[in-house]
Amino acid sequence: MAWNRKLLRVDLSKGTCTSEALNMQWAQEYLGQRGLATKYFIEEVDPKVDPLAPENKLIMATGPLTGTPASTGGRYSVITKGALTGAIACSNSGGYFGAELKFAGWDMVIFQGKSKKPVYLSIEDDKAELKDASHLWGKTVFQTEEIIKKSHQDPQIRVASIGRSGENGVMFACVVNDLHRAAGRSGVGTVMGSKNLKAVAVRGKNGGGAIRDPKAFMAATVAAKKVLADNAVTGQGLPTYGTQVLMNVINEMGALPTRNHRDVQFEDARKISGEAMHEKRPTDGKAQLVTNAACFGCTIACGRISKIDETHFSVVNKPEYWGASGGLEYEAAWALGAANGVGDLEALQYVNVLCNEDGFDPITFGATVGAAMELYDLGILTKEQIGMDAPFGSAKALVELAQMTAKGEGFGKELGLGSARLCEKYGRPELSMGVKKQEFPAYDSRGIQGMGLAYATSNRGACHLRGYTVASEVLGIPVKTDPLVTEGKADLVKAFQDATSVFDSAGVCVFTTFAWTLADLQPQLDAACEGDWTMEKLGLLGERIWNMERLFNNAAGFTAKDDDLPPRLKTEPAKTGPAKGLVNGIDKMRPEYYKARGWSAEGVPSKETLARLGL
Amino acid sequence: MQKSLHIDPNKCTGCLQCEMACSFENHGVFNISKSRIKVFNFEHAGRKVPYTCTQCSDAWCMTACPVDAIRIDATTGAKTVHEDICVGCKVCTIACPFGTVNYVAETGKVQKCDLCGGDPACASACPTGAITYVDANWTGLDKMQQWAGKTDTQPRANA
Ligand code: SF4
Ligand code: SF4
Numbered sequence: 122m123a124w125n126r127k128l129l130r131v132d133l134s135k136g137t138c139t140s141e142a143l144n145m146q147w148a149q150e151y152l153g154q155r156g157l158a159t160k161y162f163i164e165e166v167d168p169k170v171d172p173l174a175p176e177n178k179l180i181m182a183t184g185p186l187t188g189t190p191a192s193t194g195g196r197y198s199v200i201t202k203g204a205l206t207g208a209i210a211c212s213n214s215g216g217y218f219g220a221e222l223k224f225a226g227w228d229m230v231i232f233q234g235k236s237k238k239p240v241y242l243s244i245e246d247d248k249a250e251l252k253d254a255s256h257l258w259g260k261t262v263f264q265t266e267e268i269i270k271k272s273h274q275d276p277q278i279r280v281a282s283i284g285r286s287g288e289n290g291v292m293f294a295c296v297v298n299d300l301h302r303a304a305g306r307s308g309v310g311t312v313m314g315s316k317n318l319k320a321v322a323v324r325g326k327n328g329g330g331a332i333r334d335p336k337a338f339m340a341a342t343v344a345a346k347k348v349l350a351d352n353a354v355t356g357q358g359l360p361t362y363g364t365q366v367l368m369n370v371i372n373e374m375g376a377l378p379t380r381n382h383r384d385v386q387f388e389d390a391r392k393i394s395g396e397a398m399h400e401k402r403p404t405d406g407k408a409q410l411v412t413n414a415a416c417f418g419c420t421i422a423c424g425r426i427s428k429i430d431e432t433h434f435s436v437v438n439k440p441e442y443w444g445a446s447g448g449l450e451y452e453a454a455w456a457l458g459a460a461n462g463v464g465d466l467e468a469l470q471y472v473n474v475l476c477n478e479d480g481f482d483p484i485t486f487g488a489t490v491g492a493a494m495e496l497y498d499l500g501i502l503t504k505e506q507i508g509m510d511a512p513f514g515s516a517k518a519l520v521e522l523a524q525m526t527a528k529g530e531g532f533g534k535e536l537g538l539g540s541a542r543l544c545e546k547y548g549r550p551e552l553s554m555g556v557k558k559q560e561f562p563a564y565d566s567r568g569i570q571g572m573g574l575a576y577a578t579s580n581r582g583a584c585h586l587r588g589y590t591v592a593s594e595v596l597g598i599p600v601k602t603d604p605l606v607t608e609g610k611a612d613l614v615k616a617f618q619d620a621t622s623v624f625d626s627a628g629v630c631v632f633t634t635f636a637w638t639l640a641d642l643q644p645q646l647d648a649a650c651e652g653d654w655t656m657e658k659l660g661l662l663g664e665r666i667w668n669m670e671r672l673f674n675n676a677a678g679f680t681a682k683d684d685d686l687p688p689r690l691k692t693e694p695a696k697t698g699p700a701k702g703l704v705n706g707i708d709k710m711r712p713e714y715y716k717a718r719g720w721s722a723e724g725v726p727s728k729e730t731l732a733r734l735g736l
Numbered sequence: 737m738q739k740s741l742h743i744d745p746n747k748c749t750g751c752l753q754c755e756m757a758c759s760f761e762n763h764g765v766f767n768i769s770k771s772r773i774k775v776f777n778f779e780h781a782g783r784k785v786p787y788t789c790t791q792c793s794d795a796w797c798m799t800a801c802p803v804d805a806i807r808i809d810a811t812t813g814a815k816t817v818h819e820d821i822c823v824g825c826k827v828c829t830i831a832c833p834f835g836t837v838n839y840v841a842e843t844g845k846v847q848k849c850d851l852c853g854g855d856p857a858c859a860s861a862c863p864t865g866a867i868t869y870v871d872a873n874w875t876g877l878d879k880m881q882q883w884a885g886k887t888d889t890q891p892r893a894n895a
Pocket of ligand 2: 747861866
């Protein structure tokens with residue numbers, strides 16, 4: 122459907138919804154979704170803005186391939202200044218919501234200002250209006266979706282909403298759509314909550330936009346789907362084990378951060394792995410995993426749908442948690458599990474469901490519990506302060522802390538700060554394992570050196586989805602590089618970051634890149650979109666988006682000092698595994714990376730670089 | 737050989753490629769709300785079920801239509817709606833026990849699956865084989881083969 126050429130501007134202060142023509146010149150320079158929405162954001166918002174002030178804006182944006190039969194063409198992103206990080210935030214989500222927004226005839230929705238009372242946005246094709254949400258405030262994501270569908274008498278409505286954590290100011294709240302798909306990181310849901318915006322409900326009956334050359338487009342999408350089906354990762358690994366295919370692999374590499382990164386291998390990794398999700402439980406003879414599931418248009422279907430053991434302590438007498446629900450994905454299984462030393466698969470799935478139900482990021486939450494457990498271990502946090510014993514490995518503490526965070530009670534309020542603010546508060550800022558106040562995901566950069574650089578320089582704080590060099594360093598995609606060395610990683614990280622920016626702006630899932638390169642995406646884009654979408658244009662596009670985001674962060678006050686890793690990763694060598702004795706070589710890689718990017722030693726893009734990219 | 741759509745819900749992932757293909761084939765747009773096949777998501781059971789017209793031999797919709805707008809396609813056996821004849825009275829939508837004939841407000845007529853004239857777009861688009869287009873007399877062949885494969889009649893080596 123390429124672009125609808127139309128955006129919706131919602132002024133929450135004034136209570137108005139207005140239609141605007143999409144800036145098609147920008148669409149040629151920034152494509153859509155991440156790139157185009159960030160361009161709008163940067164043009165309209167002061168980089169110094171307080172993320173929770175009404176002056177911050179929040180954009181929900183689709184790409185030109187969203188809502189088309191291109192495989193995985195169902196994505197949308199939420200772009201804002203992140204509550205957790207204070208940096209540019211762009212969180213990508215699948216499910217069905219993005220495609221529905223496209224069918225309703227919009228490319229993106231820009232929210233500005235702040236509503237006086239809780240509201241939700243209702244979109245039915247070109248009709249958009251703000252509706253009272255006082256009856257939804259205080260409700261979970263699951264309840265909100267159900268109530269909206271009922272009151273509109275339309276089960277086919279798609280809903281994106283925040284849970285109680287987004288209302289309570291948990292700094293890492295998500296926007297959750299279709300019950301268990303989330304724009305998860307950087308606190309984009311916190312920003313949504315600060316605007317008193319509870320939900321967006323969309324129904325698109327019209328469809329819209331136009332594919333430039335439908336015949337060529339169908340041929341290109343069919344060819345690209347075949348590439349996914351024939352690839353071992355996207356055709357077999359991901360559908361069978363989901364992203365959880367990685368748990369045992371990464372553990373064996375000695376790159377599975379364990380107990381707040383004290384260790385790099387987890388003795389119970391196997392118990393929380395994708396393989397374990399397939400095994401029959403002794404209690405009820407059933408496997409946790411019920412089936413795999415796809416997001417809109419996806420021919421990979423990495424999604425996991427699971428059922429928790431009804432006899433597990435976390436859900437005894439709670440039949441509302443006995444049904445099938447989303448999870449576990451690798452990042453969540455790691456963050457809730459290995460990061461805390463918890464090897465109880467059922468507890469992890471229960472907490473994962475709580476994260477979906479009340480809309481908070483399991484990566485940051487799990488890592489923050491890990492930091493709290495270390496503070497407890499060191500005697501800095503006491504049993505009285507936390508309200509319970511919280512040693513590493515305690516599934517009981519994990520479960521209770523998740524419930525408290527969801528509801529905003531007791532120590533849950535402090536966990537809601539995220540690890541950076543929590544550790545700062547208790548005088549040990551160096552124990553927060555992250556970059557730019559955002560916690561690391563599931564790869565230890567002592568065992569996968571390139572990821573250290575990818576984390577340090579990610580524009581939205583530590584993240585695996587900005588430059589996934591794991592693909593190369595571990596899986597050999599597109600070429601195998603040695604995970605234990607720093608040589609060549611600056612160029613590798615840059616290449617991944619730039620290419621990912623294009624995929625994130627097209628409307629497709631980054632998991633396609635296990636099989637697709639830009640050369641597989643290019644014919645699909647070119648057939649769908651007007652303008653000459655050559656490989657060269659796409660290459661420049663990715664680099665342009667990266668530098669644009671960087672300029673925003675620099676103007677927001679970030680400097681080269683913020684492109685760094687916590688001391689633990691630079692001074693405490695890995696204790697076991699193939700990376701034993703190694704620390705991350707970030708200080709060596711960073712200057713090489715700045716040079717490869719055409720930036721000064723202070724991490725500022727040079728005039729020539731900006732001119733070359735048309736910035 | 738007459739063929740039939742054959743649906744195996746256990747293989748369905750809920751990607752909706754079938755709905756997109758249907759709307760494109762019949763309406764020239766990518767828009768699942770125009771699709772004649774629907775995939776239902778039973779969230780709590782973790783089941784996705786694609787559902788469309790089964791092309792009954794003795795079709796209720798066809799019998800109910802007062803103006804004879806629903807007729808059998810001689811080659812495919814599909815019960816097809818002739819839009820030029822349909823008056824939009826919706827009696828067929830009441831008659832069909834499965835709900836697979838539906839009114840389209842924009843055209844004032846009804847629509848239902850017509851097997852795309854013998855090359856159903858949903859079946860071609862389905863990446864998992866949840867929808868196939870097979871010999872109408874042998875829709876059970878797949879299942880028979882699966883069960884046959886489980887029938888162990890070989891003597892065991894070290895039993
Ligand atoms: S690969 Fe997974 S996350 Fe990506 S679109 Fe497919 S099901 Fe969704
Ligand atoms: S195309 Fe196949 S797998 Fe996808 S939703 Fe339709 S029946 Fe299910």
